[in-house]
Amino acid sequence: MAATPQNPATPRRKVSRHRGEGQWAAGHFTPLNGNEQFKKDDDGLNVRTRIETIYSKRGFDSIDPNDLRGRMRWWGLYTQRKPGIDGGKTAILEPEELDDEYFMLRVRIDGGRLTTAQLRVIGEISQEFARGTADITDRQNIQYHWIRIEDVPEIWNRLEAVGLSTTEACGDTPRVILGSPVAGIAEDEIIDGTPAIEEIHRRIIGNKAFSNLPRKFKSAISGSPLLDVAHEINDVAFVGVNHPEHGPGFDLWVGGGLSTNPKIGVRLGAWVPLDEVPEVYEGVISVFRDYGYRRLRTRARLKFLVADWGAEKFRQVLEDEYLKRKLVDGPAPAQPVERWRDHVGVHRQQDGRFYVGFAPRVGRVDGATLTKIAELAEAHGSGRVRTTAEQKMIVLDVAESQVDSLVEGLEALDLTVKPSPFRRGTMACTGIEYCKLAIVETKARGSSLIDELERRIPDFDEPITININGCPNACARIQVADIGLKGQLVLDDKGEQVEGFQVHLGGALGLEAGFGRKVRGLKVTSEELPDYVERVLKRFQAEREDGERFATWAARASEEALS
Secondary structure, three states: OOOOOOOOOOOOOOOOOOOOOOOHHHOOOOOOOHHHHHHHHOOHHHHHHHHHHHHHHHOHHHOOHHHHOOHHHHHOEEEEEOOOOOHHHOOOOOHHHHEEEEEEEEEEOHHHEEEHHHHHHHHHHHHHHOOOEEEEOOOOOEEEEEEOHHHHHHHHHHHHHOOOEOOOOOOOOEEEEEEOOOOOOEOOOOOOOHHHHHHHHHHHOOOOOOOOOOOOEEEEEEOOOOOOOOHHHOOEEEEEEEEOOOEEEEEEEEOOEOOOOOEOOEEEEEEEOHHHHHHHHHHHHHHHHHHOOOOOHHHOOHHHHHHHHOHHHHHHHHHHHHHOOOOEEOOOOOOOOOOOOOOOEEEEEOOOOEEEEEEOEOOEEEHHHHHHHHHHHHHOOOOEEEEOOOOOEEEEEEOHHHHHHHHHHHHHOOOEOOOOHHHHHEEEOOOOOOOOOOOOOOHHHHHHHHHHHHHHOOOOOOOOOEEEEOOOOOOOOHHHOOEEEEEEEEEOOOOOEEEEEEEEEOOEOOOOOEOOEEEEEEEEEOOOHHHHHHHHHHHHHHHOOOOOOHHHHHHHOOHHHHO
16 A cells, blocks of 8 residues: 655654663663662662761761762661641652751661660660650661761661661662561461571672662561561562472562552462572562663552563563572462461460560650660560561560569550550551651651540450551551551641541451552541541441451441441
8 A cells, every 4th residue: 555645734743762661671771760860870879988978077968969869768868857847838849848957767677686785776876866766667677867967877887786787778679678576486487487588688688789679679578377577568578388298488479569559469379488588589579670660650669560460470470581490389378367467465485485575656666765675675584676567566585484574664664565456556657747758747646546545445355457647658558457547638627728637447468458448538637536536446346247357347337337
């Protein structure tokens, strides 16, 4: 067929060459956004030298903007929110208007594993350099605030002297590896994942082959039947299972994540023995590095690639291109028999000693308290403590004769071993106090909510999770809580804009994992929050069937009952 002649009067349409999704494996190496450009210009790990030799000596104003709001995250540093800026300005102001001249610094604690000597150093740093701040996160880390750039090298020296670091605690990197806080000691453990965590850390963390990923990469490894590391919402997770032929090992999951586009991870149907976990982990993170989407930051997490490819293709690419062998098919993990996954309380260890888990308020502690916890643990015969993925802590290796005395000491610090369901089940992110992305206050709001609910519903004894987030990014896992609260500005009964929350109801992990439902138009102001939660929990008590969980009731309840 002859080509149709083009009318000279018709403007020629500019044809632009499609650049794909920015996947390196497809040959798309040209940086497609500012983040990809600064990572190409200089590896984020290299900023440490500038911090030590230039910025810590010349001060905050000497920091290059691409280091300040980019590469410094590779070493756990974020600028914190300037005080006095309300939530209505969060999305309006430029970064330099939101930035304070102080930093949040995240201490990386893989597997939540700490010695009492390490915990003491963390507490001392908090008191000397961070105005006493030290929050336990839901990824087993500890975060400081009010850190001056001038003090960072000395903080690193002290942390590294006891085997801790902030390496790749933030940034487009392999973040902290979650692990069961009772790995190697729990009586009911399927398999101890600690050797795999240690080997992955040795191979991957600080390795420039994996320090430029499309976005953050979150990992979890646990052999606990309680499923205690939120494996469903990690980029990669290894979950303890018993293979009928090969024995204990791990079930492989990929592609989980929350934020504004939440996805539950998918099983690849593969069983991985303990000694092969590091190799398979390296394969999965390599797939993400090479095939992950780098064009748009909003689609750069592994969950989007997995959603597009599906489990079958992902497994095939992993096996054919990276492992060069087939993985063994294996079973899914069993459903946990317990609702709580935080290990709070007194529990017998494999060796006959006990571990004691306790609940700070919404993960908020301070340096002085951490130092006292270390002293208490040592005074009762323990040299090991753990953080959990639920903002809790555990003291390990306590002799039976020492348990009661340790519990009394913890209770004196307001660290209860027998918390109410509200104290036990309420988590909160950093919130507007320090976070530049936040819209509302969270930590103090969560603490006061606990007090109100304990006073108003003292007979409530069902497991309940209440997760409070200061913005839509879901650092506190709002979509998978019984009651998830997403911070936003709402109108009160006078028509004035105030702090409040969009409500998600009936989310869950472990037992029938899924996301909570949103009731049309259901938003509450911060002041109304205790009234609302009390009302919905009392309706649950009145309407629930025998043994029914809150999430199950919320899925079938009328919108009127949930309002």
